[in-house]
Amino acid sequence: MVKEIERYGIPIVHMSTITTISESVGANRIVPTIAIPYPVGNPNLSKVVEEDLREKLVRRALTALGTEVEETTYF
Amino acid sequence: MSYKVLYYVNQFFGQVGGEDKAGMAPVMKDEKVGPALGFDQLMGEEAEVVGTIICGDNYFNENNEEAVKFIIDAVSEKNPDLVVAGPAFNAGRYGMACAGVAKVVADELNIPVITGMYGENPGLEIARTKSLVVETNDSAAGMKDALAKMADLAKKMLKGEKLGYPEDEGYFAQGKRLTVFSDKRGSERAVEMLLARFKGEEFKSELPMPVFDRVAPAAAIKDLSKAKIALVTTGGIVPNGNPDRIQSASAQKWGKYNIAGKDSLEGEFYTIHGGYDPVYANELPDRVAPLDMLRKFQKEGLIGEVYEYFYTTTGTGTSVGNAITFGKEIGKELKEAGVDAAILTST
């Protein structure tokens, strides 16, 4: 799905945990996330720490969207 | 009763001319011209070629809409049971034209198509999924063999007979994975395969590894503070009650939900994705689709806005074919809505 959206010229970042799949399949901008049941969260952390974690991950995603890339790049 | 076949050839095989006639518009002749004649003879009593369409290769590729319309009209006039195109051997433009014929006849008219090409013909990729493409040599010297294979396949198809494996029948595998019963259970076949490997004997893997294509990276956003960002997920996050009944696995559809004014997905959304422990996503769906953070960044001015629609589907067991379709449909909406960038989260 990531690639099809990107074909329209829309920069897209894939936030996913199993980045090996992401890379094999061919996403260009990848942000590695925490775990399959909670990619941008972590219920084992306190609320404040978890929110900070999510904020940092989404920030990285936005950075990815603002960065030119030539090939698969991790952020 | 003999079956009716409509035949398609290019300007050269249609005996009109060479490169100089590549721009000719399509015509339909009632006679059997060129390879159509040979094919008709091979089919004997079983089928008859009722018309030959001759079209310039450049014309087909440059005036696709008109060419396709001509094909549709011709088919409706002649009412064939089968359409045959080519064989195109290694001629690229001819192969693309044959592929174009196969596509419209198979997709829109629901009539089977047979054609023939060499393995490197650029038209093969599309043609093979829409028609049966017989493997040929790279030049017209292979015409006799090609027509013979095409006629054999045609006879089987018209009679509704089951076709053998692609490698036995001489056509390119269409890529269809068919589940069938074996006389041995899977573990037994696995042990036998390993023993064959130890002995250096030949074996056939039952699952060829997929090859994924690449997409050129889209240009980066110049000014994030003005950008409209869309949030998409394959984590199966849907509004409570799953109003559109998106499947828990092997999704056949995607959903789009208005999130304007919402600061988070909590309380109103949950997950129906059957492939992961749902407890944490149900407590706080933003752990899968981080609307809360995007909204925060919007308020802080880091990004321009969050697109008012949130897109979702279930990733587990969902075929790549469906994923491609969903991606195309969602991408189209995002493009039309002037979305500048997207974040897609997966589980």
Next chain:
Amino acid sequence: MNLELRKIEIKDVVFGEETGLKEGVLTVCKQDIIDELMEDVNVKSIKVDIAKPGEKTRIIPVKDVIQPRIKVEGKGNGFPGVTSEMVQLGSGKVNVLDGVAVVTIGDIVGFQEGVIDMWGEGAKWTPFSKTLNIVVDIEPVDGLDPHTHEATVRVAGLKAAELIGKAGKEAEASIVDKYEMDDIFTETGKYPDLPKVAYVEMLISQGLLHDGYIYGVNSQKILPTLIHPNEELDGAVISGNCVAACDKITTYQHQNNSAILDLYKRHGKDINFVGVILTPELTTLEGKFRTCDYTAKLCRTLGVDGVVVSEEGYGNPDSDLLMICKRLEDSGIKTVLITDECSGWDGMSQPLADTTPEAVAVVSTGNVSHVVELEPADKVIGSAEAIATLAGGWEGCLQEDGSMVCELNAVIGATSEIGYHNLTVELY
């Protein structure tokens, strides 16, 4: 270790006053089972039913399938670590009620429970249409959190199998299968020229309804572990998951693991079967790297020449399967992988979520999205409507007349990746 599985041929199952076995007919006392299982405060009610091969009966939603047995010599009856006290498994003599299965159903915990049809089209796609099924419907008390709900149902099913197994205590076996395997050095001393083979069994370990248990230990918590094949055949590994009905390894299939059985058959003849490695499929990338590295290292430490690797589930675990394959092939160890595929309704989609060119020898156990049409059943044990929520089913796939269309995804054991069933895929 020396294990004897003594198969008692069961010809029929009926309800009666007392659980017992006579001349191949198993009598089950319903009330005894109900009383025993109701001892768990979390169980609200129990229903027991019987479904026989050929009857137009549909069982849905199925959670687990367990084989009833009783250990007649040696320690370790039941499921040590789960329903009975901790004991080393793998030795002794076990009486097996051959041809009988305990099938658990009840309110859905997750989305991946399944269906078993005992006749017609549906019966072809599941191995459990051929067993005499004692169906135990377990209703938990209200208000249980999902993890407790799952545990309650799981343990109840195992206990039911244990209870029914007792009927086999004095019976005569018609077939006795012996599993004898000494330590690796002794066996290699006996067969120095045979290629050494290990079996890597991947287990889904991804949370609620996606876990396996080894001697009661949740597979999420383990590092890849060497285990003697006899231990698994003796009940050390049980299912806590419904990863997807088609390829989840039911407890019955652990007890009768076909990959272990087929490798064992060749031990001392074509191969030197050195052991089984249980490998968890985890949900983090770091976890996957750790388990794949560790699994490959265990294989190298054992000095094996070849490995059969089976997966459980599809999607993210495809990545683990291929990483293990690559690490082994790069070490010069020959692999054969057993997996199913997600090729879509039309069979035209790429079969796996990941790819690696080193996977040159793969057995495919079927396309999980292959669509089947099932006729209406005369009797439904459980709830037919459940198909709408099950993976492989969808809203509207159940017709008013009781017939339904669904994917193999929803059929128990259809695409078993330990190779238990006999489906394959051909390319056209």
